[in-house]
Amino acid sequence: xxxxxxxxxxxxVSEGALVLLRCNYSSSVPPYLFWYVQYPNQGLQLLLKYTSxxxxxxxINGFEAEFKKSETxxxxxxxxxxxxxxxxxxxxxxxxxxxxxxxxxxxxVIP
Amino acid sequence: xxxxHQWPATLVQPVGSPLSLECTVEGTSNPNLYWYRQxxxxxxxxxxxxxxxGQISSEVPQNLSASRPQDRQFILSSKKLxxxxxxxxxxxxxxxxxxxTDTQYFGPGTRLTVL
Numbered sequence: 001x002x003x004x005x006x007x008x009x010x011x012x013v014s015e016g017a018l019v020l021l022r023c024n025y026s027s028s029v030p031p032y033l034f035w036y037v038q039y040p041n042q043g044l045q046l047l048l049k050y051t052s053x054x055x056x057x058x059x060i061n062g063f064e065a066e067f068k069k070s071e072t073x074x075x076x077x078x079x080x081x082x083x084x085x086x087x088x089x090x091x092x093x094x095x096x097x098x099x100x101x102x103x104x105x106x107x108x109v110i111p
Numbered sequence: 112x113x114x115x116h117q118w119p120a121t122l123v124q125p126v127g128s129p130l131s132l133e134c135t136v137e138g139t140s141n142p143n144l145y146w147y148r149q150x151x152x153x154x155x156x157x158x159x160x161x162x163x164x165g166q167i168s169s170e171v172p173q174n175l176s177a178s179r180p181q182d183r184q185f186i187l188s189s190k191k192l193x194x195x196x197x198x199x200x201x202x203x204x205x206x207x208x209x210x211x212t213d214t215q216y217f218g219p220g221t222r223l224t225v226l
Contacts, residue, residue: 034214043117043201043217044155051213090154099211103154 003027004093006102014110019063019078021105023091026072032094033074035065038104039087047089050074061085081109113138117202117218124225130175130189132221134202137183143210144185146177149199149220161185162210197225 007022025031032051036044048059055067061084065076076089086109091102114137124130136142146158157170159177167177174193178186185202200221207213 032212036217041199041220041222043219044203046214046216049214094212097209097211099157099215101155 003095003098003100004091004102006089006091006105008105009103010106010108012108012110013081015083016080019076019081019085019107021076021089021091021107023065023074023076023102024072025074025093025095027093027095029095030067030069033065033067034092034094035059035063035074035076036090036092037061037087038090044090047076081107083109083111085109113204113216115202115204115216115218117200117221119221120219121222122224124192124223126194126225127191130187130192130196130223132187132200132202132223134185134187134218135183136204139183139204139206141182142204142206144179145203145205145210145215146185146187147201147203149201151198155201158187160210192225194225197223199223 003026005024034049035047037047038044047063048057050057050067058064063078065074067074088104088106090104093100116135143162145160147155148158149155159169161167161179164179175189202218203215205215
């Protein structure tokens, strides 16, 4: 069973529109949760992480994510998309002493 | 501050040739080290991880091997490359007491093409 699922392998938004990238995890115990961003031909860069403190986590570049235990979700949002946000985004889960990455969501920003 | 280096950045190798990719970390001691492979259009696959010098754990059976000759050096090798070894190879590090409980920090990656 998948420990982390990212719905939508490709998401397109207009510049200035809301960005919403979805991530759900499979666990009865709240794990540590992460969002990473990957620009073309580069490594992964940490955007933000949840470690059982505040449920709303603010990250770099104006992104934030909200941990919702009842929905087992950790969706990534940004109020207004910028052209420079075009990249691949990965949700990751630290659970049962294992680290699981989602399959990624490619974000396209349309001018 | 901590930095992680990988080289080469790109590599084109013929089938059957050997491989050596290197990863080094600066600014931290006794890190956990990881090798991932990212195939085109797919997620990350953990290949190896290491919690200390000479300690290597393999996650999947494959044509590759890893070594950690020094505290902050992690090497990915192959004696004979296969076409299926093509991909983007990422090295990462973390400092958690357990290797899979906290943030991993990634290097810039090596793009390997096997022809």
